Amino acid sequence: MNLTLKIWRQKGANDKGKMVDYSISDVSPDMSFLEMLDVLNSELITKGEEPVAFDHDCREGICGSCSLYINGEAHGPDRGVTTCQLHMRMFKDGDVITIEPFRAKAFPVIKDLIVDRSAFDRIQHAGGFISVNTSGLTVDANAIPVNKHDADESFMAATCIGCGACVASCKNASAMLFVGAKVSQFALLPQGQVEATDRVLNMVKQMDEEGFGNCTNTGACEVECPKGISLENIARMNREYLAASLKG
Amino acid sequence: MALDAKIPKGPLADKWTNHKNTIDLVNPANKRNIDIIVVGTGLAGGSAAATLAELGYNVKAFCFQDSPRRAHSIAAQGGINAAKNYQGDGDSTYRLFYDTVKGGDYRSREANVYRLAEVSANIIDQCVAQGVPFAREYGGLLDNRSFGGVLVSRTFYAAGQTGQQLLLGAYSAMNRQIGRGKITMYNRHEMLDVVKVDGKARGIIARDLVSGEIERHSAHAVVLGTGGYGNVFYLSTNAMGSNVTAAWKAHKRGAYFANPCYTQIHPTCIPVSGEHQSKLTLMSESLRNDGRIWVPKKKEDAEAIRAGKLKPTALAEQDRDYYLERRYPAFGNLVPRDVASRAAKERCDAGFGVNKTGEAVYLDFAAAFMRYGKEQAHVKGLDENDDALVKKLGQEIVKTKYGNLFQMYEKIVNQNPYETPMMIYPAVHYTMGGIWVDYNLQTTVPGLYAIGEANFSDHGANRLGASALMQGLADGYFVLPYTIGDYLSHDIRTGKIPTDTKEFEEAEKTVVDNINHLINNKGTHPVDYFHRRLGKIMWNKCGMARNAEDLKSAIHEISDLRAEFWKDVMVPGSADEFNEELAKAGRVADFLELGELFAKDALQREESAGGHFRDEYQTPEGEAMRRKEFQYVSAWEYKGEPKDAVLHKEELSYENIEVKERSYK
Numbered sequence: 001m002n003l004t005l006k007i008w009r010q011k012g013a014n015d016k017g018k019m020v021d022y023s024i025s026d027v028s029p030d031m032s033f034l035e036m037l038d039v040l041n042s043e044l045i046t047k048g049e050e051p052v053a054f055d056h057d058c059r060e061g062i063c064g065s066c067s068l069y070i071n072g073e074a075h076g077p078d079r080g081v082t083t084c085q086l087h088m089r090m091f092k093d094g095d096v097i098t099i100e101p102f103r104a105k106a107f108p109v110i111k112d113l114i115v116d117r118s119a120f121d122r123i124q125h126a127g128g129f130i131s132v133n134t135s136g137l138t139v140d141a142n143a144i145p146v147n148k149h150d151a152d153e154s155f156m157a158a159t160c161i162g163c164g165a166c167v168a169s170c171k172n173a174s175a176m177l178f179v180g181a182k183v184s185q186f187a188l189l190p191q192g193q194v195e196a197t198d199r200v201l202n203m204v205k206q207m208d209e210e211g212f213g214n215c216t217n218t219g220a221c222e223v224e225c226p227k228g229i230s231l232e233n234i235a236r237m238n239r240e241y242l243a244a245s246l247k248g
Numbered sequence: 249m250a251l252d253a254k255i256p257k258g259p260l261a262d263k264w265t266n267h268k269n270t271i272d273l274v275n276p277a278n279k280r281n282i283d284i285i286v287v288g289t290g291l292a293g294g295s296a297a298a299t300l301a302e303l304g305y306n307v308k309a310f311c312f313q314d315s316p317r318r319a320h321s322i323a324a325q326g327g328i329n330a331a332k333n334y335q336g337d338g339d340s341t342y343r344l345f346y347d348t349v350k351g352g353d354y355r356s357r358e359a360n361v362y363r364l365a366e367v368s369a370n371i372i373d374q375c376v377a378q379g380v381p382f383a384r385e386y387g388g389l390l391d392n393r394s395f396g397g398v399l400v401s402r403t404f405y406a407a408g409q410t411g412q413q414l415l416l417g418a419y420s421a422m423n424r425q426i427g428r429g430k431i432t433m434y435n436r437h438e439m440l441d442v443v444k445v446d447g448k449a450r451g452i453i454a455r456d457l458v459s460g461e462i463e464r465h466s467a468h469a470v471v472l473g474t475g476g477y478g479n480v481f482y483l484s485t486n487a488m489g490s491n492v493t494a495a496w497k498a499h500k501r502g503a504y505f506a507n508p509c510y511t512q513i514h515p516t517c518i519p520v521s522g523e524h525q526s527k528l529t530l531m532s533e534s535l536r537n538d539g540r541i542w543v544p545k546k547k548e549d550a551e552a553i554r555a556g557k558l559k560p561t562a563l564a565e566q567d568r569d570y571y572l573e574r575r576y577p578a579f580g581n582l583v584p585r586d587v588a589s590r591a592a593k594e595r596c597d598a599g600f601g602v603n604k605t606g607e608a609v610y611l612d613f614a615a616a617f618m619r620y621g622k623e624q625a626h627v628k629g630l631d632e633n634d635d636a637l638v639k640k641l642g643q644e645i646v647k648t649k650y651g652n653l654f655q656m657y658e659k660i661v662n663q664n665p666y667e668t669p670m671m672i673y674p675a676v677h678y679t680m681g682g683i684w685v686d687y688n689l690q691t692t693v694p695g696l697y698a699i700g701e702a703n704f705s706d707h708g709a710n711r712l713g714a715s716a717l718m719q720g721l722a723d724g725y726f727v728l729p730y731t732i733g734d735y736l737s738h739d740i741r742t743g744k745i746p747t748d749t750k751e752f753e754e755a756e757k758t759v760v761d762n763i764n765h766l767i768n769n770k771g772t773h774p775v776d777y778f779h780r781r782l783g784k785i786m787w788n789k790c791g792m793a794r795n796a797e798d799l800k801s802a803i804h805e806i807s808d809l810r811a812e813f814w815k816d817v818m819v820p821g822s823a824d825e826f827n828e829e830l831a832k833a834g835r836v837a838d839f840l841e842l843g844e845l846f847a848k849d850a851l852q853r854e855e856s857a858g859g860h861f862r863d864e865y866q867t868p869e870g871e872a873m874r875r876k877e878f879q880y881v882s883a884w885e886y887k888g889e890p891k892d893a894v895l896h897k898e899e900l901s902y903e904n905i906e907v908k909e910r911s912y913k
Contacts, residue, residue, distance in 0.1 A: 012825065012826070028522060028524060030522055030524075030662075031522075031524045032526070032660075034526070035524050035525070035526050038524075038526055038776070039524065041774075042774050042776060044820075045774040045820050045829065046773075046774060046818070048820070049820070050820050050821055051820065051828070051829060053826060055314065056488060057313060057318060057320070057487040057488055057489050058320060058322065058323045058487040058488075059487070059488060059526060059527045060485075060527075060529045060530070062322055062323045062409065063313075063320070063322050063323065063487060064318060064322075065313065065314065065318050078659075085656070085659045087662070089662060110458055110826060111825075111826040114826070117315070118315065118435065120315070121315050121316075121423070121426075121433075121435075124420065124423045125423045126427065127427075129378070129379075129420035129423050129424040130377070130378050130379045130420070131424060132377045133302060134298050134299040134302055134374060134421050135299075136367070136370035136371070136373060136726050137370075138376075138377040139373065139377070140373055141372045141373045141375075141376040141377075141382075141390055142334060142389050142390055144376055145387065145389055146388050148384045148386050148388065151383070151384040152384075154379075154381040155381035155383075155407065155413070158381050158406075158412075158416065159412070161412075162315070162317055185379065185381065189379050189381065191376070191377060192379050
């Protein structure tokens with residue numbers, strides 16, 4: 001396949017960025033999207049030009065490093081995948097592909113297609129944990145039975161990889177799917193109950209301070225989430241938050 | 249230096265308890281005055297950082313990723329072992345210990361492995377308390393499954409994402425300490441050297457990957473939890489950023505590097521599809537619980553399949569060769585990874601491979617669909633003889649167990665594994681070699697510790713499934729936090745370690761000179777060009793099977809390639825900015841040294857053991873042949889060029905296990 005790529009180039013956080021056109025040929029449909037960018041970069045370096053900076057690491061859909069806004073969609077046109085799992089067979093010969101960084105005030109650009117998602121870390125520092133000592137001297141694991149349905153729901157929420165696609169897809173750049181998933185994981189488990197009130201209040205407060213917008217129930221986040229995290233988690237967070245506010 | 253493993257005296261089962269009772273402790277008030285650097289934030293580094301901070305030490309943690317949550321432990325799929333015996337199938341600490349030593353082909357250290365088995369049960373308790381959502385049975389209790397190389401069900405799991413959930417558990421424990429200010433987190437930072445003062449590790453030189461700034465960080469002790477070096481093969485199941493740099497720099501500063509040639513090749517990966525490939529994707533070994541592995545019995549059928557003229561589903565049962573079930577009836581498809589990997593290579597080399605390149609075998613779930621489906625039909629009172637219905641019900645069960653893996657396979661290969669058998673082939677996965685450590689996990693440099701995959705100690709020559717997560721967390725949560733206190737108890741009066749000393753200056757200069765050389769080289773080829781070539785040499789000559797002749801030529805080729813790299817590598821951009829190519833160049837430079845030591849180690853070891861298979865040493869049936877005279881750990885001392893490295897041996901003695909021929913038949 002021969003393709004035209006329109007790629008956002010931005011030297012650093014304080015520089016002005018612009019779209020730059022590149023053409024690439026002999027793209028195999030079996031390549032992943034990131035492997036296609038590897039080929040482009042290798043050509044650029046050989047020509048003495050600067051390669052395009054993009055985040056990536058595990059390349060098997062689980063680390064959450066890869067981002068990219070492709071043709072107006074977080075992680076591109078395929079469903080239920082990260083960018084590293086997006087394959088070029090989703091595109092046609094002659095296509096023009098636009099590649100931009102995830103855009104949100106809370107995700108400042110570091111370089112080219114790389115954004116700073118450390119706001120997600122700070123939300124977790126505010127309460128994304130169960131306060132248990134790491135001594136191993138806790139009760140036997142089977143002394144805390146968990147209803148299978150709750151355990152499965154908790155697991156489904158915990159599968160969030162923190163990639164930020166939900167924020168990038170939201171017209172308000174809201175992080176509520178991410179925070180909802182984190183709150184839900186613990187809210188559904190008996191171990192997480194003791195500090196549930198503080199957890200949801202602190203995490204939501206930090207989320208607001210980071211500059212994420214509000215949820216207006218558009219649902220774009222759920223559509224673009226590579227892990228299929230359900231909107232139900234936002235509802236659960238809202239219920240938790242309301243209950244905590246009334247208590248607090 | 250004579251290697252002293254510092255294994256405590258006394259009966260095996262009491263060693264760890266006695267050791268904990270007799271080593272020195274640091275008073276809680278003094279812990280506040282002690283700084284510890286932890287490099288790497290995966291299962292080992294993350295759990296260590298959290299625990300050390302909780303004990304009261306001041307921790308500085310470093311990772312090259314944008315968040316500790318992205319460390320490659322996150323990609324581990326299958327599960328974590330623990331000798332809980334919840335299933336009542338005869339499991340015990342001793343059995344887990346025995347299976348691990350046997351699985352490691354009697355090349356691991358008895359005392360360390362026993363301790364690992366001993367603390368394994370606590371890991372599960374700890375993780376459950378932290379809110380790790382393990383798989384549950386309907387009664388609310390934890391579910392287990394089985395993995396290769398064992399006859400009990402001791403593996404705890406969270407669908408096919410156990411590593412992610414365990415890592416998020418450690419990360420949440422870290423978050424709690426970051427929130428309390430006890431851990432200072434340095435994301436997007438890469439360690440580029442260890443600083444030694446008076447022979448002790450007292451800090452590191454790190455590079456801020458965003459600004460390019462070189463930083464000096466001091467501490468009373470340095471802990472490396474930096475993972476393995478499988479990316480020396482270029483193609484592996486490791487994340488793209490996984491590298492040997494921190495470990496290699498530690499080696500250059502005096503830490504011995506042990507068993508570099510012990511590499512685990514994982515049997516169930518998605519086969520290579522073309523030259524563009526950047527990495528190989530692993531499919532959890534747990535699939536072998538329910539999948540049957542086969543190739544066609546007749547060469548002409550294999551040829552027809554490769555040519556696309558015959559569909560695997562059309563091949564009759566009697567024309568299929570379930571070679572693992574045939575060769576190893578006791579363990580069948582659940583033989584250990586090295587055995588399964590070699591058996592696949594043997595069939596493909598003999599001409600029975602099933603993909604275009606002839607380097608793939610089938611992993612078939614058809615039988616599992618029917619087996620589970622019949623059970624479901626029975627439970628639901630439906631017609632057990634309706635094959636279409638049974639298949640559908642069975643597929644639903646398989647989907648709940650391995651759904652994400654099936655989806656991943658379909659995305660990559662573009663074939664539906666519910667309809668046609670998966671194709672798999674072995675790929676480089678986990679490195680059992682690493683920095684030599686004693687029983688306290690201390691390297692040959694005082695104050696420098698190595699944990700998890702970065703050290704060599706617990707896996708021997710081969711690692712059984714679900715044991716890496718166990719070791720990472722055991723080291724980080726339960727071993728290092730005790731043993732490091734013994735060393736630090738002598739440092740309570742030391743005070744802050746200054747960074748404006750000649751040792752820090754000298755180390756920083758080494759780092760800066762290296763970077764300047766790479767940036768100013770202006771050669772003709774990008775870093776990947778050299779990395780790919782290194783990978784080809786490694787895979788072809790130091791891969792699943794090796795021989796003296798190939799290893800000798802590999803040593804020369806790698807050495808020549810290294811010289812060419814330093815002359816001809818092209819690194820664009822500058823050093824004072826975000827520069828991924830520069831970071832990669834430094835990593836590949838270290839791989840080019842490690843690769844040669846790897847080949848040298850493999851050449852020296854004239855035997856076959858686990859993941860190290862020498863063609864010259866095999867039984868008439870093609871099984872690995874160990875040799876008594878090689879029952880030692882090879883620990884290499886750095887002396888400049890890899891060719892000058894000096895070999896030290898730590899003899900391995902087995903007092904509690906009889907060293908037998910390793911049989912899975």
